[in-house]
Amino acid sequence: MEAPLASLLRDAPFLHSLCDALGSPLNVLLPEAVAENAARFRSVYRRHHLAGRVYFAHKANRSSALVRRLAACDPAAVGVDVASLGELRHALSCGFTGDRVMATGPKDREFLWLAARVGATVNLDSAGELERLARLVRTHGLGRVDVLVRLSEFESDDGHAGAGTRVLSRRSRFGTPVAGADELWDALERHGDAVELAGLAYHLDTTGLEEKARALERCVLLMDECRARGLRPRAVDIGGGFGVGYVADAGEWERWTTALSEAVLGVRPPLTWRGHGYGLRNEGGTVRGTAALYPAHRPVAGPGYLDALLSRPAPVLGRPPATLLLEHLNDLYVEPGRALVDQCGLSLARVLDVRPTGDDPTRHLVRLGMNAGDVSLEEHGVLVDPVLLPRGGGDGDRAGDGPVGVHLVGNLCLEADLITRRLVHLPRLPCAGDLLAFVNTAGYAMDFHAHHAQRQPAARTVAVTEEDGAWRWCPDEDYWPLTDPQGVPS
Ligand SMILES: Cc1ncc(COP(=O)(O)O)c(C=O)c1O
Structure with missing residues (x-):
């Protein structure tokens, strides 16, 4: 993350107040x-x-x-x-x-x-x-x-x-x-x-x-x-x-894709929902196919x-x-x-519910106030972990809790509505009311596939600007690139 996006993410109270006022999901643009x-x-x-x-x-x-x-x-x-x-x-x-x-x-x-x-x-x-x-x-x-x-x-x-x-x-x-x-x-x-x-x-x-x-x-x-x-x-x-380079660390990306192949072969536990292989398959002990993933x-x-x-x-x-x-x-x-x-925005979702998956008590389902159309990472093969923004502040890494693998599911009454089919690792188990921030979604992932199925609300979009270390926002449609002589957008 570059400086403006990283600094926006550090202001979790601001992002929580935006979601409180404007609902979940919410798109934030710079x-x-x-x-x-x-x-x-x-x-x-x-x-x-x-x-x-x-x-x-x-x-x-x-x-x-x-x-x-x-x-x-x-x-x-x-x-x-x-x-x-x-x-x-x-x-x-x-x-x-x-x-x-x-x-x-x-x-x-x-x-x-x-x-x-x-x-x-x-x-x-x-x-x-x-x-x-x-x-x-x-x-x-x-x-x-x-x-x-x-x-x-x-x-x-x-x-x-x-x-x-x-x-x-x-x-x-x-x-x-x-x-x-x-x-x-x-x-x-x-x-x-x-x-x-x-x-x-x-x-x-x-x-x-x-x-x-x-x-x-x-x-x-x-x-x-x-x-x-x-x-x-x-x-x-x-x-x-x-x-766009979504993942800075080449080793991290290589480790994950290697682990995906191993999971497809069955030599390690699945990394995805019901063993989904992202296009890879096990043919008699050999991995075949091509991973339909964006080269992150x-x-x-x-x-x-x-x-x-x-x-x-x-x-x-x-x-x-x-x-x-x-x-x-x-x-x-x-x-x-x-x-x-690139680096122009993020998508926020409120955590609605957390519960263990039926088949593995160490893994949890985290249901979000958003669906797969609101953040189409899967559709474009972009795999980036969301950032946990706890409701009560803090860095998402509370003492006593440890990292946890979760499946992120959406707000549609539909088995297929998974925000991502892979297991996502968060620093701790989230609680209802926390926010997950999907970073760097402005390219295709934010609104390309957004829809009104089940009358769920489509994300509102806001534009934010930074002035003297504080963030200001307005609805996307009300943003105009105007500044007064003091440099303040009017
Ligand atoms: C004609 C044309 N120009 C530009 C683009 C933008 O491509 P990208 O977002 O990968 O830069 C596309 C994408 O489909 C395209 O079809």
Whole structure:
């Protein structure tokens, strides 16, 4: 945990009073932290002398406070990537002008029309989408729209793998395979009255630097091909996926994943609810399958990952992508979601009930005032222990009690409603009224899967700011990035 989040957690009375007033579950966001993360991405651009924008992938969090805080950043440096009509409307209402917006993802007519109307850049998924956009522009007399084309399945000759070896990046159901790009260039020329090619894009669902470097290099070369055809692209958009390091200690992560394999083999007691293996299985004494888990310890993540990607020699030309971008006069766009909201918030849940599990008296069930939709750690394979904030104060480590393994269950009347399927170790057994704080949930875990099943309350979200060592809060929707001359938000 970095300083602001750690200092917020130390103020347990403040967090208890928020939950007392606003109920459980409760999401708490630090808008200043998102601006700090944007500044870190920008410093990587500066280090490599690159121009272009950092677009926040809005899908990672629904908050208004975060989007408004980003809208207040340097317009030339920070934009927003919206993947639905609702996100586009929200971004505009939070202060983003259309020219700072990138429209990605699947698009219906309404989304395309509003994006075109406000002068957003449309990140096109296919030639079909280009046809639809061009028709819309003409029918409604809209101005020429800046477009990027999203490519996928990058194929290249790999110098490392041996001359003539073709290497393909993974398949995606988004984007146009590079092999079919000629059709796109033809369509872009045909629709030159309605759209202008602003650049090429990709978003690869991988943590592999090599695969991303290959795609980046290929895009730089394709940009030159486009220019040779008379098109005038300016930017390469390398999407998101820069990642977050949730667990600082590599050894801790390795020990846990090793123990999970041992538990699956049955050589140690289960670490999970009813022996769930997170994708691993025991086949005749051998562990098979792949653990469907987010790599929680990532030594290089976020802005550091971007730096590493830009610095390592690319596979074909052997030059760092940053140098290629500079030499070919290309701007760089990135669309970080998770990494831009790293350290930006936490989710609180009240402990409602504690009881021994039926089959093992040393293990307990802890029922929370939240359900699996309110903190979708399992859904995204993110495994981080919550922090216990006792009701009466203290550090959760009371004398006489020892560490205890508990299963965290939710407030739905549903067997499957487990907050996490693994055994969580707390410094002592919690009591009804204590709080559990799930830290660093702003990226996808906070509200992506929130719902109103059983009419249970969805979490409210508050924005907090620190002034003179004290925390102030307001509802997320009432946060505006304004300060009076004394620096106090008004
Ligand atoms: C096109 C696009 N851009 C950006 C992102 C954000 O990815 P991340 O949150 O991993 O940075 C996504 C995630 O799905 C995406 O599909």
